[in-house]
Amino acid sequence: MTDGYGGFADNFADNFADNEDAGDFDDAPPSTIMLPGGGIDLATRIGSTLLPNPVTTASGCAGYGKELAKFFEPAAIGAVVTKTIMPYPRSGRATPRMAETPSGMLNSIGLQGPGIDAFVERDLPWLAARGGRTIVSIAGGHVDDFVALAERLKGAPGVVGIEANISCPNVANRGQVFACNPATSYDVIRAVRDVADPQVPVLAKLSPDVTSIVDIARACVEAGADGLSMINTLLGMAIDPDTMKPVLAGITGGLSGPAVRPVAVRCVYQVHAAMLDGQMAQVPIVGMGGIRTGLDALEFILAGAAAVSVGTVIFNDPSSPVRILDELRAALIARGFGSLEAAIGYAHR
Amino acid sequence: MALPLQVQAEIVGREPAGAYHRLVLRAPGIAARVEPGHFVAVAIGGVDSAMLLRRAFSIHRADPAAETIDVVFAEAGRGTRELARLRVGDSVNVVAPLGTPFPLPGEPVSAVMVAGGYGSAPMFALAERIVADGGSVAFVLGAATAERLYGVDQAQAITEDVVVTTDDGSEGVRGFVTGPLPEVLTAVEADVVYACGPMGMLRAVTEVASAHDARVFTAVEESMACGVGVCMTCVLPVVGDDGVSRFVRSCVDGPCFDGTKVRWDDAGTIPADIEGAAAMGAH
Ligand SMILES: Cc1cc2nc3c(=O)[nH]c(=O)nc-3n(C[C@H](O)[C@H](O)[C@H](O)COP(=O)(O)OP(=O)(O)OC[C@H]3O[C@@H](n4cnc5c(N)ncnc54)[C@H](O)[C@@H]3O)c2cc1C
Ligand SMILES: Cc1cc2nc3c(=O)[nH]c(=O)nc-3n(C[C@H](O)[C@H](O)[C@H](O)COP(=O)(O)O)c2cc1C
Ligand code: FES
Numbered sequence: 001m002t003d004g005y006g007g008f009a010d011n012f013a014d015n016f017a018d019n020e021d022a023g024d025f026d027d028a029p030p031s032t033i034m035l036p037g038g039g040i041d042l043a044t045r046i047g048s049t050l051l052p053n054p055v056t057t058a059s060g061c062a063g064y065g066k067e068l069a070k071f072f073e074p075a076a077i078g079a080v081v082t083k084t085i086m087p088y089p090r091s092g093r094a095t096p097r098m099a100e101t102p103s104g105m106l107n108s109i110g111l112q113g114p115g116i117d118a119f120v121e122r123d124l125p126w127l128a129a130r131g132g133r134t135i136v137s138i139a140g141g142h143v144d145d146f147v148a149l150a151e152r153l154k155g156a157p158g159v160v161g162i163e164a165n166i167s168c169p170n171v172a173n174r175g176q177v178f179a180c181n182p183a184t185s186y187d188v189i190r191a192v193r194d195v196a197d198p199q200v201p202v203l204a205k206l207s208p209d210v211t212s213i214v215d216i217a218r219a220c221v222e223a224g225a226d227g228l229s230m231i232n233t234l235l236g237m238a239i240d241p242d243t244m245k246p247v248l249a250g251i252t253g254g255l256s257g258p259a260v261r262p263v264a265v266r267c268v269y270q271v272h273a274a275m276l277d278g279q280m281a282q283v284p285i286v287g288m289g290g291i292r293t294g295l296d297a298l299e300f301i302l303a304g305a306a307a308v309s310v311g312t313v314i315f316n317d318p319s320s321p322v323r324i325l326d327e328l329r330a331a332l333i334a335r336g337f338g339s340l341e342a343a344i345g346y347a348h349r
Numbered sequence: 350m351a352l353p354l355q356v357q358a359e360i361v362g363r364e365p366a367g368a369y370h371r372l373v374l375r376a377p378g379i380a381a382r383v384e385p386g387h388f389v390a391v392a393i394g395g396v397d398s399a400m401l402l403r404r405a406f407s408i409h410r411a412d413p414a415a416e417t418i419d420v421v422f423a424e425a426g427r428g429t430r431e432l433a434r435l436r437v438g439d440s441v442n443v444v445a446p447l448g449t450p451f452p453l454p455g456e457p458v459s460a461v462m463v464a465g466g467y468g469s470a471p472m473f474a475l476a477e478r479i480v481a482d483g484g485s486v487a488f489v490l491g492a493a494t495a496e497r498l499y500g501v502d503q504a505q506a507i508t509e510d511v512v513v514t515t516d517d518g519s520e521g522v523r524g525f526v527t528g529p530l531p532e533v534l535t536a537v538e539a540d541v542v543y544a545c546g547p548m549g550m551l552r553a554v555t556e557v558a559s560a561h562d563a564r565v566f567t568a569v570e571e572s573m574a575c576g577v578g579v580c581m582t583c584v585l586p587v588v589g590d591d592g593v594s595r596f597v598r599s600c601v602d603g604p605c606f607d608g609t610k611v612r613w614d615d616a617g618t619i620p621a622d623i624e625g626a627a628a629m630g631a632h
Contacts, residue, residue: 060580067578067601070352083581091596091625094618098574098582103399105574109581110629112596249617257401293396315575316392316401318444319355 040332041339042325044078044306046284047201047226049160051078051133051307054340055297055325058288058311059084059137059163059205060109062321064123065130071318074132077325078307081229082123084137084165087145089115094249099238104257104290105312106236108250111139111168116152128158135161135203141171143191150196162200164192166220167207167232179207179232182219193224201226203286208263209235217271218280228271229286229309231264257290257312264289265303272304272345292320294327301328301340302347351382351446353577358443360435361417368496369467370433371409371421379445380418383411385475386450386568386605389418390576392442393428404428405573405600407545408446409470418445421470421499447576451475451543451566451605457483458540461533461563463526463554465546466492466499471568473503475543480507487537488512491526491546495519510537527553534561541566544608548616555608565608571599586612586620595624 042053056079062068065080074080092112099106113119116138127134136159138149146164153159166178166188178184185204193202204220206213208231217228233254238247246252268287275282287305290312291297297308308328310321317323337343354376362373379389390403406420424433435441451471454460460479462472469490476486487510492498494517504511512529513521522529527550534542534557542558544551545568558565571583577600584596585603588610597603612620619626 063579070577071355086628088628089625090628091619091623092581092584093629095582095584095616096572097584098402098572098580100400100402103401105401107574107580107582112581112584112625115625312401315580316403317355317442318575318577318579 040329040337041341042329042332044284044340046161046203046286046307048199049133049201051160053078053325054301054305054307055321055328056081056135056286056307056309057314057321058309059165061311061314064119065127065132065134066123068314068318068321069130072322074127074130077321079133079135079160080127081135081163081309082119082137083113084111084139084168085113085116085119085149086111086139087116087148089113089118096247096249097253099247099253101236101238101255101257102259104255104259105315106238106248106253106255107233108248108253110250116149120152120156124156124158132158133160134158135163137163137165137205138192139165139168141169143187146188146192147195150192150202153200154197159200161203161227162192162196163203163205163229164188165205165232167205177207179205179216180210182215185216186219186223189220189223189225203227203229205229205232206267207232208260208267208289213267214270214274214279218274221281221283225283227284227286227306229288230267230271231260231289234260234263258292258296259290261290261296261299265299268300268305269303269347273348275304276345276348291324292316294324294329294331297324297328298331298343301343302345304345304348306344351384351387353444353447354378354382355442355444357440358418359440360437362419363435363437366421367499368494369421369423369499371419372432372435373417373419374441374443375415375417376443376445377416379443380411380416381413383408383418383446384450385453385478386448386471387446388448388576388604389420389443389445390447390573391420391432393431400428400431402428402574403444403576404432405447405570405576407471407568410474421467423467444576448600448604449602451568453478454482454484454541457485459485459537461487461489461530461537461539461542462504463489463530463542463544463546463550464491465526465550466497468544468546468550468568469498469500469504471545472543473500473507476504476507485537486510487533487539489514489526489530489533491515491550493517525553526550527557530554530557531561534558534563539563542608544568548613551608551611552613555611555613559609566605567608567611568604569599569606569611570604573600576600586615586623588612593624594620594622
């Protein structure tokens, strides 16, 4: 910053410089992190990727990992799922972008982000250097966008998975989301699976706002999905009784948080049941929606999830992913499970 | 930026302060990291609370010896009503210090502190730092009513140059802070203005300060879901050093911004020239 104000400007510049370099800590992060394992095998497999434990962050709720590293080591959890990245920089929607709702919130961020190039050059290496395992969430308005993104991620450091966010609107189809239709879901997942590094599993992120989530899940697995992420937010809205207008600038937004957990557990249970029934091939499910405690995470695992993502609750408790991991470990041990694997889908027995 | 801590804080003091409440929190490890302009994110209720989002408050005072931080807050809605019910001995979960604080001059300057309502909360510690560095300060404190002024006595303990305004004339000069501001800036030959208060006020103060060739730093209040930089709810259109406008996060890149870099008139819109606006047309 050059403004002829001498020390003043320097100070000001320093403040910002420090801020950008969030990874350069004077103090080490809190040393409360327990190594995975601890008397029980928590490892879980998503396609060809073996994660040391099943707790991940949900896309859009952990940035690109850097900010949360002030609260816990990215490597302590199974994986960091990044905010959905698109081909080009995106401003996102106008503010206000959020409204608090009972045990949850609505958001209409609109996928603000720097675009794939800045992400691959700047954010991804930081996470990899920190030992984090990264599942990169990607989205686009056309199948071609997904293909370009998956191609760009080939050979990128630290990437242990690609999550195709098919729950965002499809341009070609005038704004309908891909995940509302088995055929469009199939097309995206097929195209991503075809071009992505064969060593990297592809997950399909599904929307709960559909008539039959099993139909969409089956289409994705038939298209080659190595796993399913469930669920994205539910479409909702809030109206301010004082202004008598919608609260969000985007009018509608995505509902998340503990309020949606029963819907999410139901989705995971239904799809896992369909797999057990032989209606579709069995692939790992990453369960999410309102996970706040280790017992909430356990609920998803009993319903059939092989891993879980913590989203909105991070806003309440930035260290929650490691807390939930510790609580989950204790809950599994207390119930006599010798491994995470033994608990997956237990509610179906 | 200081590394924030998440701790369980005990309420060790509470008192009414005009239309507001002042809380003193014993928050181990936090006070020593606080710079003027930092804020604290306070959880509402315990681990089962239906109010998931933390509430943000400027840190009014930090006392490293006593390990306490103070906040001054207004009862605005459900969450702050809940906070107002806390008693000495209760505890709350806090994350602090957060945000990019006010830049300090680091050399003697003539500074004017402009605040609306509880917006004065972070200003006294800042003023004391500027005075300690050999500079001088003046205050223009405004509010809707006399009751909603905060800390006029604290300002007067630092300097004689304190101007008070109220919208209804119940104390001091009737009208907005921007009424007497030009005169104050001229009188003290201000080098820099620090401002905290509602968006409209910050915009107006930025205009006045710029017209007087004073630097201006503003602390904004945007709705925040996370306070730590991961959710992207708190963005404002801000012009970067490279001349490119971006939606930047007021929780980590702010809340203290160079007022002349914030595109006040465009807050709440998607300016066509903001980085990434083109991609929004598509879907
Ligand atoms: C950096 C920063 C510093 C602040 N400092 C102070 C302070 O020192 N003293 C003080 O009284 N207030 C301060 N505020 C405003 C304070 O955070 C809100 O008044 C408070 O969150 C309202 O919560 P509520 O539950 O009463 O209202 P509700 O309307 O029930 O809150 C619902 C949601 O909206 C958010 N919200 C509502 N109003 C505001 C607002 N004005 N600003 C930001 N978010 C809002 C809440 O955080 C919550 O997530 C500050 C805000 C920010 C961002
Ligand atoms: C602020 C916010 C931003 C989100 N952004 C994305 C995103 O970019 N991509 C995505 O696939 N899901 C996104 N989600 C959805 C979450 O990843 C998750 O699926 C959903 O919130 C349910 O989990 P939760 O209740 O634990 O938050 C976002 C959610 C929130 C609250
Ligand atoms: S409040 Fe979440 S990014 Fe600023």
